[in-house]
Amino acid sequence: EAGVTQFPSHSVIEKGQTVTLRCDPISGHDNLYWYRRVMGKEIKFLLHFVKESKQDESGMPNNRFLAERTGGTYSTLKVQPAELEDSGVYFCARGAIGTASQLNTEAFFGQGTRLTVV
């Protein structure tokens, strides 16, 4: 398996509510990424953590999205308040085992969280 667990697998919330998605990679992975696929379109990058630090958050849509990675282990992505256009599948991915310097390697994806905002 990919060694990335995401939950919940599905979430249905009303517009204006808050939702928190969680990603648990197996230990030993400095690099953690969040991606999103909206309405059958391409998978788009949201942000990249190196340990607990945000290395690149250029893909975050707006300030309603907040990602954290406490202690460089699991990560959360909170959407507050949720809007209809936030619906989609949110994927978390880890880099290959190793340190932050080991880039240009495979990314292993979790199963994703399907978020539906109604």
Next chain:
Amino acid sequence: GENVEQHPSTLSVQEGDSAVIKCTYSDSASNYFPWYKQELGKRPQLIIDIRSNVGEKKDQRIAVTLNKTAKHFSLHITETQPEDSAVYFCAASIAAAGNKLTFGGGTRVLVKP
């Protein structure tokens, strides 16, 4: 930033035939090109990748070619089987940019028995 175009968006082939998916990228600094297969409701799964110092790579029925000059790369699946039916994504990344992946729009492949 990087832009990746993928064609075709849908591809229907007869079992046993070959399937080819093509991608182009815009940033000549990109140096890693993975291909992911996503079956319905499942995670995107890496099936093959190629780095910029290699022109071609093969793994059983799957092969990928890279033309750095033209900035395009292709996925070739030979002797297609019904279980090859899925959405395939190409992607490009630059190690110096944190290896974030820029994906193509995906190709829905249907292999007809």
